[in-house]
Amino acid sequence: MSNKPVLNTVLSPRLLDLYDISNSIVVIIDVFRATSTIATALYNGAAKVLPVDSVAKCIELGKITGGITAGERDGKVVEGLQHGNSPAEYPREFINGQTLVLTTTNGTKLLHMALERGASDVITGSFPNLSAVCDYLLSENKNVILGCSAWKDRVNLEDTLFAGAVIQRVKENFTIHCDSSLMAEEMYTQHQDDMYRFIRKTTHWHRLSAYGLEKDLEYCVTPDVANVLPVYENGALIVK
Amino acid sequence: MSNKPVLNTVLSPRLLDLYDISNSIVVIIDVFRATSTIATALYNGAAKVLPVDSVAKCIELGKITGGITAGERDGKVVEGLQHGNSPAEYPREFINGQTLVLTTTNGTKLLHMALERGASDVITGSFPNLSAVCDYLLSENKNVILGCSAWKDRVNLEDTLFAGAVIQRVKENFTIHCDSSLMAEEMYTQHQDDMYRFIRKTTHWHRLSAYGLEKDLEYCVTPDVANVLPVYENGALIVK
Numbered sequence: 001m002s003n004k005p006v007l008n009t010v011l012s013p014r015l016l017d018l019y020d021i022s023n024s025i026v027v028i029i030d031v032f033r034a035t036s037t038i039a040t041a042l043y044n045g046a047a048k049v050l051p052v053d054s055v056a057k058c059i060e061l062g063k064i065t066g067g068i069t070a071g072e073r074d075g076k077v078v079e080g081l082q083h084g085n086s087p088a089e090y091p092r093e094f095i096n097g098q099t100l101v102l103t104t105t106n107g108t109k110l111l112h113m114a115l116e117r118g119a120s121d122v123i124t125g126s127f128p129n130l131s132a133v134c135d136y137l138l139s140e141n142k143n144v145i146l147g148c149s150a151w152k153d154r155v156n157l158e159d160t161l162f163a164g165a166v167i168q169r170v171k172e173n174f175t176i177h178c179d180s181s182l183m184a185e186e187m188y189t190q191h192q193d194d195m196y197r198f199i200r201k202t203t204h205w206h207r208l209s210a211y212g213l214e215k216d217l218e219y220c221v222t223p224d225v226a227n228v229l230p231v232y233e234n235g236a237l238i239v240k
Numbered sequence: 241m242s243n244k245p246v247l248n249t250v251l252s253p254r255l256l257d258l259y260d261i262s263n264s265i266v267v268i269i270d271v272f273r274a275t276s277t278i279a280t281a282l283y284n285g286a287a288k289v290l291p292v293d294s295v296a297k298c299i300e301l302g303k304i305t306g307g308i309t310a311g312e313r314d315g316k317v318v319e320g321l322q323h324g325n326s327p328a329e330y331p332r333e334f335i336n337g338q339t340l341v342l343t344t345t346n347g348t349k350l351l352h353m354a355l356e357r358g359a360s361d362v363i364t365g366s367f368p369n370l371s372a373v374c375d376y377l378l379s380e381n382k383n384v385i386l387g388c389s390a391w392k393d394r395v396n397l398e399d400t401l402f403a404g405a406v407i408q409r410v411k412e413n414f415t416i417h418c419d420s421s422l423m424a425e426e427m428y429t430q431h432q433d434d435m436y437r438f439i440r441k442t443t444h445w446h447r448l449s450a451y452g453l454e455k456d457l458e459y460c461v462t463p464d465v466a467n468v469l470p471v472y473e474n475g476a477l478i479v480k
Contacts, residue, residue: 011395014254018393153258155251157419177443179397183427190430203417 005143007174009163009181012150013110016117025121025142026114027133027166030107030149031158032204033085035230036220037102038237039129040087043226045096048236051108055080058103067099075211078103086216087128087226099236106149111232114147124237127162128219128226134169136229144174146181157187157202158221161195164188165223195221245383247414249403249421252390253350256357265361265382266354267373267406270347270389271398272444273325275470276460277342278477279369280327283466285336288476291348295320298343307339315451318343326456327368327466339476346389351472354387364477367402368459368466374409376469384414386421397427397442398461401435404428405463435461 010016029035038049052058055071055078062069062082070083077084085104107124114122120142125133137144146166148159164184167176171185191198196218199205205217219225231240250256269275278289292298295311295318302309302322310323317324325344347364354362360382365373377384386406388399404424407416411425431438436458439445445457459465471480 011251012255014258015252015393015395018254153255154418155255155420155423157422160419160423177446178394179400179443180395182397182441183395183400183423186430187423187426190426201422203419206417 004173004175005141007144007146007167007170007176007181008178009146009148009167009184011148011155011160011180012153013113014153016110016113016147019145021114021145022118023120023143024145025123025137025140026119026145026147027123027125028107028111028114028147028149029125029159029162030104031126031162031220032208032217033087033220034102034104034107034149035124036126036128037085037087037090038124038230039126039228040226041090041095041100042230042237042239043128043228044090044092046090046098046100048238049100049102049230050236051111052101052103053105053108053112055103058101061101065099065101067101068095069101071103075208075213086213087219088216106151110147110149119145122232124230125162125166127165127221127223129228129230130165130223132227132229134166137166137170138173151204156204158199158204160184161188161191165192244413244415245381247384247386247407247410247416247421248418249386249388249407249424251388251395251400251420252393253353254393256350256353256387259385261354261385262358263360263383264385265363265377265380266359266385266387267363267365268347268351268354268387268389269365269399269402270344271366271402271460272448272457273327273460274342274344274347274389275364276366276368277325277327277330278364278470279366279466279468281330281335281340282470282477282479283468284330284332286330286338286340288339288478289470290339290341290476291351292341292343293345293348293352295343298341301341305339305341307341308335309341311343315448315453326453327459328456346391350387350389355472359385362472364470365402365406367405367461367463369468369470370405370463372467372469374406377406377410378413391444396444398439398444400424401428401431405432
């Protein structure tokens with residue numbers, strides 16, 4: 001029998017507790033756009049990113065840390081915060097050396113669930129840092145959960161596609177008996193060469209394209225344009 | 241704007257409560273093998289099928305109704321019951337006119353959840369009765385939930401593929417803004433011509449093939465070989 005570590009894909013936070021995640025690496029995936037923005041801010045020199053689940057906490061931590069507060073709801077910057085969820089808002093000349101306090105809903109919720117359930121390592125994944133994630137998973141020889149943040153717990157295509165991209169690259173090193181993983185990999189393999197076209201079919205695209213975010217969403221499915229590894233330590237995501 | 245009814249796919253019972261299912265038709269899908277067996281028994285003349293969630297209830301209802309008790313756990317007939325979950329056990333000469341009391345775990349749980357949450361109509365779907373399901377959905381002009389029973393709440397491939405088969409046939413008549421539906425349809429479209437080969441990749445296949453059930457599983461992905469519509473009324477699935 002194989003001694004390879006086990007990899008599972010969790011398509012919604014609602015399904016996380018079906019898996020034993022102790023001693024596992026959990027990859028938090030929120031492609032549109034939280035984890036893409038986290039990778040981008042850190043790639044461009046942010047000292048750290050503090051993911052928080054409410055606007056009030058975002059404002060409070062912004063004051064305490066002197067950090068930049070950011071968050072959107074329905075595609076608009078939240079009143080009381082300074083910036084939005086777009087990775088394009090965080091170029092090096094703006095974010096270098098800064099702390100970013102980012103309030104998101106789906107991704108932050110899943111991250112806290114993973115910590116509460118005893119994950120040994122929590123990292124964030126997105127196409128902009130695809131290779132960094134894969135390299136890390138291949139180097140650690142631990143069980144892996146690819147955790148899709150989904151949208152209000154509903155399965156979404158973009159997070160599933162990223163899980164598939166990871167699986168395609170790391171599968172030889174893992175034991176995978178997981179139909180979600182099989183579907184994710186197939187969906188990605190089918191569409192890796194037409195991602196810009198294909199993501200126009202997602203429900204998220206239809207929700208946000210009205211706000212003129214096409215360029216943003218295309219960036220968020222472009223591999224390795226912000227290739228760092230965000231690791232969660234002591235309440236913050238930092239580059240490791 | 242479109243006035244078409246809305247169709248959503250629910251990949252696990254855990255996700256059912258994310259949707260308003262009142263006034264909706266819920267299609268219970270448990271391809272390996274509960275809903276395939278239900279269609280087959282009714283097609284072969286069973287008077288009704290009583291789906292129950294425990295062995296004790298199965299034995300009790302068997303006594304009360306004089307019905308045939310059936311159920312498996314881990315591929316073996318449960319002690320105290322008469323028959324298993326295989327559709328092959330229910331040919332016409334055996335089941336015609338009989339009541340079948342069937343204990344299943346995943347499918348029965350989802351069925352009862354759908355009733356509790358106020359579904360207006362509950363039917364069961366499987367490849368053996370694919371066309372009957374599609375014809376019904378097309379005739380009713382109501383919102384639809386394609387409910388995958390999954391395996392212990394984990395998303396599975398075979399139920400997702402059946403959802404995809406339905407979507408491929410009915411989608412022009414529904415409003416579908418649902419990434420799960422999009423994935424289901426793609427997976428089915430990719431594999432409709434090599435289903436016998438493809439299902440050998442499912443985790444369920446690996447669980448059950450040790451019990452020599454290959455022929456059973458192949459039957460369960462063959463369209464329209466038991467083409468009736470099982471409808472849930474007053475505690476029983478009957479042909480409508």
